[in-house]
Amino acid sequence: MRIAKKYFPNGNALGQSLILDDDSNNKVTAVYEDIPDRSHFHFDILRSMSGLESAKSVTLIGGSEAHLYLLLKEGTSVNQLESKFPAFVEKYVMPQIADAIGGDQTLDKFHAAGNKWEYSLTNVADIHLHSSFLAEFEPNGNITYVYLFSAIAIFILIIACINFMNLSTARSANRAREVGVRKVMGSLRSQLINQFLAESFMLTLFSFALALVIAYFFLPLFNTLADKQLVLPLNEFWFYGLLVVASMFVALMAGLYPAFFLSGFKPVAVLKGKLALGLKSGWVRNGLVVFQFVVSIFLIIATIAVNQQLNFMQNKRLGYEKDQLIIVKEAFLLGNNLQPFKEEALRNSAISSGTISGFLPVAGGWRGNDTYWKDGVSPTQTNIQDMVWETDVDYLNTFKMKIKQGRGFSKEFLSDSTAIILNETAIARFKIEGDPIGKKRPDGSPDPDKIQSWTIIGVVEDFHYESLKSNIAPLGFLLRKSNGSVTFRFEAANTSQVITTLENTWKKLSPDSPFQYSFLDEDFSKMYSTEQRLGKIFAVFAGLAIVIACLGLFALTAFTTEQRTKEIGIRKALGASINNIVLLLSKDFSRLILIAFVLAIPLAWYSINQWLEDYAYKTEIGVVVYLVAGSLTLLISLATMSYQSIKAARSNPVESLRSE
Incomplete structure (x- = not known):
């Protein structure tokens, strides 16, 4: 109701059109009452998933952005319904897991190998105070x-x-x-x-x-x-x-x-x-x-x-410097002007470096997981869950992360498109002995003929990218395009000037999109x-x-x-x-x-x-x-x-x- 009045203050919103993200025309088919404050999630606009490219990539073993809500018939036993889930996993999930990691996967074999995959039901009224799952719509209470x-x-x-x-x-x-x-x-x-x-x-x-x-x-x-x-x-x-x-x-x-x-x-x-x-x-x-x-x-x-x-x-040492970093959000709205925006901003003498990537070392950034294994070993023997971040050549320098061995990405090496930089935990988990530089790390393809190996060119010092409640997990950097946000390192004495410069540049390149920013140290504090x-x-x-x-x-x-x-x-x-x-x-x-x-x-x-x-x-x-x-x-x-x-x-x- 609030959004309908905001965008259509002088008439009925039904049947009208809204352009979302500068590229999609959406017809208003209903107006709902505002979500109460005491709700486990809040949203302003509901959009159909049918036809969305992001929805097509959601599978049973990937896509944490998908949440499933079930309205049970009156008198339905929750325990009886949950008892049917293992058969569902066996029939629909295990084939997808087999495609991902290879081998003849059954639920019993999967569990016998020390893995776990199960579904359970949570009452909506219990989510806010009792749920401890990741990827909830909003931070939960306790x-x-x-x-x-x-x-x-x-x-x-x-x-x-x-x-x-x-x-x-x-x-x-x-x-x-x-x-x-x-x-x-x-x-x-x-x-x-x-x-x-x-x-x-x-x-x-x-x-x-x-x-x-x-x-x-x-x-x-x-x-x-x-x-x-x-x-x-x-x-x-x-x-x-x-x-x-x-x-x-x-x-x-x-x-x-x-x-x-x-x-x-x-x-x-x-x-x-x-x-x-x-x-x-x-x-x-x-x-x-x-x-x-x-x-x-x-x-x-x-x-x-x-x-x-x-x-x-x-105050704990994080493995990177979180101060004097400003994040320009929703960078994908710039479209083809994303790289020009970064280059234009870097002309300001108060900005020392910048990087384009939605993967940030703070809760709320993008995350990507895949399954990998040690080079020369069968994927069904020692598969390891690894986090992969897509970054550009300026990422490590902008966040001032420390390279312990090897080097970071460079424009001078075209071969870096097939290179990877691992953190110390990944090196330990993969049990890579001796000097890791130049060694291979296969990707998660179950087909031996389609396996792509990434050459390790550097080892970055472990850094904390989530709350200190979590241990540091294996992580790898790939040189790929990621348009979620742009992060700039700047001089603290010129904060106002930097914000003005970035906002003016944004409005010049994308005048119809809102300019949104935050400081990394403030985002870090919000985790606590x-x-x-x-x-x-x-x-x-x-x-x-x-x-x-x-x-x-x-x-x-x-x-x-x-x-x-x-x-x-x-x-x-x-x-x-x-x-x-x-x-x-x-x-x-x-x-x-x-x-x-x-x-x-x-x-x-x-x-x-x-x-x-x-x-x-x-x-x-x-x-x-x-x-x-x-x-x-x-x-x-x-x-x-x-x-x-x-x-x-x-x-x-x-x-x-x-x-x-």
């Missing part, structure tokens, strides 16, 4: 992160509940006489429990209402941070019902124990002033304090680890957008957790100093210094934080190592990370406690002891 952040949010909520429980029980002395009087007047314990739970529920409900207002104003900021399009369902009745139910649950979780604890005071003992504060210094409250700081320390360690891995990926968002969200959650934990610690410290006022007065009267008093009031809570640190270390170590398993190349998370997290938490906690401690230590002992 259900693991949904579970992770949900768990963190729950833990932060638990921390807040712990603070409520601790403060409620810690200030029990202030309500002890109230409970005693109410019991003497005939109140039942159940009535007192209901009262305390009602107070907890009202406080929680007010908190939910306040949180809703805060969420409303901060949701756009969070969407920007998380790259999502979340909305609050303010027009849905069930949403408010859910808030009330959640308020009741949180009120029970936070208020149930204090309600039973406060309602359990014996009136005779309370009215005589014989109140046992119970959990004031007990192991339960200490355990709750330890728990909330375990969560806080864990989040701080995770935040540091995620950002350390991100820095490692962004998930890690960048993860680090920021972890930092927000860690900050929130430590703030909530320290608020509770601040209140507990204030209450502790209030309860120990007379003790502090006596100690000062006997000559204790301010430092002695501050140390006295801080050491108990400091001990709890140290215990939390010891408990958080193994949890954080295990979780971080599990997360790093997804990366083929990863940083070492050393002991310094854990020490920094522990020290940071301890310093923040000491700063939180210091105000109340110093205030108590500087108080006049006469004020606290004059009634004794």
